[in-house]
Amino acid sequence: MFQDYKKKVFELEGSQFPSISYQQLVLQPAYEEAKNQFLNYLMQIHIAHLKMLEEQQLVSKEEAKKIGRALKELDLAYYKQNDYNPKYEDLFFRIENKLIELAGDIAGNLHIGRSRNDMGIAIYRMTLRNKLLLLMNELLTLRSSLLIFAEEHIETIMLGYTHTQQAQPTTLAHYLKAVIDQLTRDFKRLQAAYVTINRSSMGAAALTTTGFNINRERVAKLLAFEDVIENSWDAVASADYIAELASIVQLAALNLGRTSQDFLQWATQEFNAFTLASPYVQVSSIMPQKRNPVSIEHTRSLLSAVVGDASTVLQMLHNTPFGDIVDTEDDMQPYLWRAMENLRGIYKLFGSIVVTMEVNKEKLLKRAEESFANVTELADTLVRSENISFRQSHCIVSKCVRTLLEEKKESLENLNWELVNEKSIEETGKPLKITKEQFTLVLKPQNFVEIRSLLGGPAPNTMRKSLLHAKAISPLLEDWVKEKENCIMESEQQLLAFLEGWNK
Numbered sequence: 001m002f003q004d005y006k007k008k009v010f011e012l013e014g015s016q017f018p019s020i021s022y023q024q025l026v027l028q029p030a031y032e033e034a035k036n037q038f039l040n041y042l043m044q045i046h047i048a049h050l051k052m053l054e055e056q057q058l059v060s061k062e063e064a065k066k067i068g069r070a071l072k073e074l075d076l077a078y079y080k081q082n083d084y085n086p087k088y089e090d091l092f093f094r095i096e097n098k099l100i101e102l103a104g105d106i107a108g109n110l111h112i113g114r115s116r117n118d119m120g121i122a123i124y125r126m127t128l129r130n131k132l133l134l135l136m137n138e139l140l141t142l143r144s145s146l147l148i149f150a151e152e153h154i155e156t157i158m159l160g161y162t163h164t165q166q167a168q169p170t171t172l173a174h175y176l177k178a179v180i181d182q183l184t185r186d187f188k189r190l191q192a193a194y195v196t197i198n199r200s201s202m203g204a205a206a207l208t209t210t211g212f213n214i215n216r217e218r219v220a221k222l223l224a225f226e227d228v229i230e231n232s233w234d235a236v237a238s239a240d241y242i243a244e245l246a247s248i249v250q251l252a253a254l255n256l257g258r259t260s261q262d263f264l265q266w267a268t269q270e271f272n273a274f275t276l277a278s279p280y281v282q283v284s285s286i287m288p289q290k291r292n293p294v295s296i297e298h299t300r301s302l303l304s305a306v307v308g309d310a311s312t313v314l315q316m317l318h319n320t321p322f323g324d325i326v327d328t329e330d331d332m333q334p335y336l337w338r339a340m341e342n343l344r345g346i347y348k349l350f351g352s353i354v355v356t357m358e359v360n361k362e363k364l365l366k367r368a369e370e371s372f373a374n375v376t377e378l379a380d381t382l383v384r385s386e387n388i389s390f391r392q393s394h395c396i397v398s399k400c401v402r403t404l405l406e407e408k409k410e411s412l413e414n415l416n417w418e419l420v421n422e423k424s425i426e427e428t429g430k431p432l433k434i435t436k437e438q439f440t441l442v443l444k445p446q447n448f449v450e451i452r453s454l455l456g457g458p459a460p461n462t463m464r465k466s467l468l469h470a471k472a473i474s475p476l477l478e479d480w481v482k483e484k485e486n487c488i489m490e491s492e493q494q495l496l497a498f499l500e501g502w503n504k
Helices: 002-013 020-037 039-055 061-073 076-081 091-103 105-111 116-151 172-197 216-222 232-237 240-266 294-317 333-356 361-370 372-386 390-406 417-428 436-442 445-450 460-502
Strands: 157-162 165-171
Touching (some): 039 061, 039 076, 039 091, 039 216, 076 091, 116 172, 116 333, 116 460, 157 172, 165 445, 172 240, 172 460, 372 390, 372 417, 417 436
């Protein structure tokens, strides 16, 4: 019985590597990813490595020309469109086979001093650095959109919340600047990840470098890497460059997710903080009055998906051996790519949602004017005007609010000078010194915001300076990304020039 079952499995799966199920589950998907993501980087590594071999006299100029001409003859479009062929284990072997077909056995010398291991890691790093720069560009676009939007709302009064309860008056610009500062920190973390990623594994070979006199630094420079991963074991075994980026992407999604949750709440009719533009709302199929904020809903859910995909990367890395293994290579990479692609799309969508929405300023101001949230400033003022301790002042104001709530007078307009004076006498034995005119001014949310002019506060003049500073550093952040993009572009142009030189 067992032997019959075993025979049946072989009939279905085949008797040689790779088995049918392994092809379908692993090799074919990996091949599809490779041809879509890696082909250009594989070619760049071939050219850079060949140039180095020529310069180190490990291949002759004539041999380099022969191999270079074969590289030039490769029809990359064919490989990008062609499906997986089980005759070849992966894209690398398929390309190598074609090069030998075109140039003869001499093309095998292109593999001097290298392995699929160090090549694979270099390709992953080249892929990630390009995807990372795209993500960083979109982050900066969102940041610029929020800066422009915040400038329009420096004097838009709204309530700030702590513990989900009305806390203190502030401005929409103050809230947005907090989001902008958080995005800036996300950008700086991505910068640090770029530095970690943009290091060359080439020359590490399988694990222990090589006995050939290759030049690792030269290949790194040709491929626009900023450094070489010195230890060859580290070069092929370490996956913390992936984990670092996954952690940062995950944190960036968590950060923006909290803001999207706020926006979803503020979009409710009960809160009514803003009205979304028509392209970002969906009418209910049965309730014609509804304007569903689906753009924000999908933003929130997709950010959760980003967190999940990034977490998958970290979980796949957990407890894996410290060596070159597929757990930290082919299977892991697509989760991080998807997380980055989704986050990039979310940045674009969210920026468009924000700059096109209409803020209901009057509604927000009225809610702030009616809220007891203004009484924090009354307590502060009594300390100064009545020469009492803050705890005494806090007690006076708290008693006033408690009395009004007990009387079902749940609006700030019911808090008058007479009530505060009564509670002051009860607490301190002294009547108020503050005049009724001063008292009225203290309870206005505009005054609350205006006098909070300390660094980081919501006062309009303070906020203008803060936004101006944030705008001033924008070109520095943008220039950093452009510098990295230009470096990669110049490297690619140089590699193409080498290829053309071998084909003259």
